[in-house]
Amino acid sequence: MRPVAVLCGVGSYLPPTAVSNDDLSQRLDTTDEWILTRTGIANRFFASRGTATSDLAVSAAERALKCAEVDGVDAVVLATTTPDRPCPATAPVVAAKLGLSGVAAFDVGAVCTGFLYALSAAAGLIATETAERVLVIGADTYSTIVDPSNRSDAVIFGDGAGAVVLRAGTPGEPGAVGPFDLGSDGDHRDLITIRAGGSEQRLSGAEPRPEDHYFSMSGKKVFQQAIVQMAGSVRGLLRRAGLEIGQVDRMVGHQANQRILTRLADVLGLPEDRNIGNIREVGNTAGASIPIALDDGHRRGLLSTGDQVLLTAFGGGLTWGSALLTWPDLHHTDRIRS
Ligand code: UT7
Secondary structure: OOOEEEEEEEEEEOOOEEEEHHHHHHHOOOOHHHHHHHHOOOEEEEOOOOOOHHHHHHHHHHHHHHHHOOOOOOEEEEEOOOOOOOOOOOHHHHHHHOOOOOOEEEEEOOHHHHHHHHHHHHHHHHHOOOOOEEEEEEEEOHHHOEOOOOHHHHOOEOOEEEEEEEEEEOOOOOOEEEEEEEEEOHHHHHHEEOOOOOHHHHHHOOOOOHHHHOEEEOHHHHHHHHHHHHHHHHHHHHHHHOOOHHHOOEEEEOOOOHHHHHHHHHHHOOOHHHEOOOHHHHOEOHHHHHHHHHHHHHHOOOOOOOOEEEEEEEEOOOEEEEEEEEOOOOOOOOOEOO
């Protein structure tokens, strides 16, 4: 029988600088009331100078490895939109910093859906017996790419990292991951983008405008697309798994905006108390948001062994996806916040 991927560890890391809505309203034309009611976010964390995405990733990975009670893996898969450098990928750097030089290591670029794409790639490494244990990390430092003077974007995003350890196991055991549903629509790449810095801009011969170096998002259109695509993805996934929405115990969605998550649960017919996350405390941490929310749910005792957990995400590309996971019996660890 082919092995299946089984989740056996989870961990997360948030950098030390907390930034409240009131802090932001000191320098932006915004208010705590607007941010809280329009996004559900009260606080986020920013990485400090001298820190890179790989540093956040390493701290989250150390927690996940400790939780799994293992000190080695055969592969590291990192979802990020904010790599340490445009080249090389950041996963080999993370592996080296963890003392794991020599293992397979690569980045996945699917923006805020990145963690689900990475999880699926890692599950494939296990199913093909390429690896027995894989570290899957989502890590992002959007504070380095968001225009700090753009009030729509600057109030949403925060930095952080989350990680899980997968091991080879058998279908149906607690922790089993899958099936997956993944999709994309590159015709809408302009809705979430950084225009400068890639081959398209370099080969155009035109000098980029200063704002082209920053992340840009058409918030309203993204908001609408997010609900439509995540709902479609979840429905397709549940059909394939032969499950009804009522059989889902917990939904952990990409923590983009609480209004999106509430509306999504409503559209799917999922009772609101099964929709868990921590966007209020950490904001939108992009590719890191699902593993950070999973770790938070685990530490708060909101996830019980055997729970049918639905993961779903949406992001730039456009990309979207969803996955099922039977919650495992895990050790408790504390989140590091230096
Ligand atoms: O993680 C990847 C995927 N990302 C997402 O899923 C994010 C999806 N989008 C969103 O979450 C929301 O669109 C935002 C939070 C980005 C914006 O909220 P919105 O309710 O869609 O606001 P809007 O852009 O339609 O703007 C409505 C009004 C505008 O003012 P006028 O033109 O009506 O006078 C904006 O200028 O709100 C204004 N506004 C703000 N006001 C105070 C926009 N941002 C702010 C702000 N504070 N921070």
